[in-house]
Amino acid sequence: MYEETDRHRMFTRRALILGAGQLGLFGVLLGRLWQLQVSDSEKYASLAEDNRVNTKLIVPARGRILDRLGRPLARNVPAYRVRVVRERTPDLRATLEALAELVPVSPRRLEEVEKQARELRAFVPVPIRDDLSWEEVARIAVRAPELPGILLDQALLRDYPHGPILAHVLGYVGPVNERELEAERDPLLALPEFRIGKKGIEKRYDKRLRGRAGLSKVEVNALGREIRELDRDEGDPGEDLRISLDLDLQRFCFDRLAREKAAAATVIDVHTGAVLASVSIPSFDPRPFTNGLTAAAWRKLSHDPLFPLVDKSIRGQYPPGSTFKMMTALAALEKGVIDPSHEVFCSGVFTLGDARFHCWKTGGHGRLALVQAIAQSCDIYFYDVALRVGVDAIAAMARRFGLGDRLGIDLPGERPGLIPTRAWKRERLGQPWQKGETVVTGIGQGFVLTTPLQLAVMTARLCNGLRMIRPWYVRPADAEPAEWPRIELPEDGLRAVLRGMYEVVNGARGTARRAKLPIPGITLAGKTGTSQVKRITRAERARGDHKRKDKPWRERDHALFVCYAPFEAPRYAVAVVVEHGGSGSKAAAPPARDIMTRTLEINPAGADLLAARDLPRKG
């Protein structure tokens, strides 16, 4: 049995080798376990914690926007939401159809919901509608047992109770878009239910209104299902923001101008710069924007030829027309090229070389001095004065009164308007300045463009003791009257200009005599403006076409009126622009008067309107 012994010996040797190999491998495994479980344990323990704990952001309640008296202009209302959880219903399709019989849900929406529910994890609630009325909620709640998987709950929805009245000032919120997501690091933006300010105050003060996100630490399993909440930090709700608007005045302005096709009005406090009302017609309803407007609704609004989405008070740029004449006069008075007694003879036509410039009054005004030139808005007088002082001096004066540049109001999208100078024309158009252009600039035509807000600010700076106030909605740190820098001007010149504005309303020949206030003891001062949007040809003038009432709307003149009151102790300034309204005295002065009347009745500044009569009543 040698053979057998050899084989046994060989087997034993090899069995030992194999056994040793296995022992070695078990040793390796033990070593590996030691490495993972003991040496590197801490690293893996923290990874396990990362796995387990999901940090969830809680959207803070957005701050409300209040009017000057604390009345809510933008708020959050509980919205009733209905959602479906796939895993809790035996038949998703049937449940959705049963729901659609109770409350209206479009078939397309149903399909979307079904698709979404099948794509997401079974326990994720899929929203069906989030704008249920209380009655609809009740209807669903009663039938709840027949609707397995249907969840009713509440979410906060941004609401604008006054709808279109404040749409341009407040703006609106909407779902975060890609660009906004990239621009900011705030993790809130990534949450689907978060809404960001898109326009107006909502956009400008978004960070203050937004608040600080809360945190909820939730233990989750591998599928993301929440097991329990470990920790919760509610975060801070957004700040309630009080703005300068007066809700009643705002509503009045809106209603007063609502009959116009397109118009804008701004009311400001001449001493503080507070914007008390600002409307732009036509307007839009901001409410549907909260959940993202449908493409069709958006197209309709953005293609509307009357631009309902545009805030005309800060983005509408109009030739100021005769409301600009105060700038021409003050420039000339400051330069000393005229004094208040300077007289010009108005024959109705002004000739420069072979160009003819007309006065609005066909037969001419005859001989008149500054006060009457303003009161009767004689064009010839200001052609003459503009030529004497030159366009650059007029532009410099206009800029001091807030025209031609952004005023820095706390709303996004403000437009600068345009005050032309020689240098500007050379740079932008590459052409030398023409004398005729100085002539038309003198009466606020030609290149000159201003916004209604700028006109209100210009009027305020004229009447408030030449303080260079700036307009605002949310009180800035420096909105105290004494702190505004002053425009230095000759006292008697300013007095004559203001006297002219007084005569516009109160004088025997004023262009806005119909704008007298119905409040005894308080007088209005103002200036009309009728700005041409289309050049009048010689032939049209000959035929008298330019005075016809049946011109197409688009070719009619813009009607403007700026005013302030009380004349003796100015407190409020109003600017009204009625697009293609015809003449300033007929279309713009009456609504401006009504707005001023209402402003004085409300008297937001609480001023003693009859007391101060420092300024002499007679120029």
Add this chain to the structure above:
Amino acid sequence: MRGRLRASELSLEEKFRALHWPFVLLVPMLAMIGYAVLYSAAGGSHEPWAWRHAVRFTAGFFVMLVIALVDIRFWFRWAYVIFAGTLVLLVAVDIAGSFSKGAQRWLNLGFFQLQPSELAKVTLVMALARFLHAARLEDIARPLFLLVPLAMIGLPAALVLLQPDLGTAVMLIAVGGGMLFLGGVRWWKFALAGGLVAAALPVLWANLRDYQRQRVLTFLDPERDPLGAGYHIIQSKIALGSGGMFGRGFLNGTQSQLDFLPEKQTDFAFTLLAEESGFVGAALVLTLYFVIVFLAFLVGMRAQSHFGRLLALGVGLNFSLYVIINVAMIAGLIPVVGVPLPLISYGGTAMMTTLLGFGLLLSVDVHRQMRIPRYPSEL
């Protein structure tokens, strides 16, 4: 016992007393640990796994004892037939798979889903043990002689690969190789075979199924696809590591209880155990496994027949390969190949195979004094 066989020299009672009792008692210990792991895997519930695990084990345990008491010569005589039966079953499974157009690994026997590839691990050991028992050293030295055992290994391995089940195929080849090694095949022939395999790797790679390639690639760099294929390895390592020295406590492993750990009742059962009982628990269980392997080694060493020795060591090797491959896999040392942890992982066939093997092992020990002639005809 069949009448055709001569009566055993031992009475049933003698055989019962000759059983390797330490081994017999060690096996239920591991199954009980498995029960606890499966109870935890179900989030602290006897359903759906733990209870069934216990039932299966109990049944398998008695089958093991019955096999242990059957005369070793019976197993010797029928080794080829049983092996051939296994091959038939493997072919059947492949055919069924070609109809269902997917990985098909089991035959539905109604009351039981039989996985022939698991069975093959035991029957291959039996067949090779019988073959090598009859072979003289001179025979083994002849390369042509080795073609037969190579075919015995290659055939089931190829059939399993077709299913496709790479993990089992590798195990079959490893166990078969181990048997040949014990049988006395020269070192250089293993080196040659190794070289050939290395040369064949590119061909093999080209023929791997997509998910198998994914597993290999993912093993090489788990971070490549942390939410996809690499997820298993990453989560398993996190679970092991967070277990620390003493574990997170029974039913308290967050990785397991919150479902971050995949397949925690089957392939990753050891991970759950290690997360909840820590390094101490994991090392203890690993030691228990090694004690079983060591006892199998001792059984092989004291058996008088070459068949018995080879059978005992083959069963031991098969068992330790299960453990080594499974633990190496969950610890991120080798790719995820889908090899369960015997006696702990949930799964009927794997447990059955293990207990069948242990039955044979115990039979070898009961009949350790018995000499077996080279050929059954001499029985």
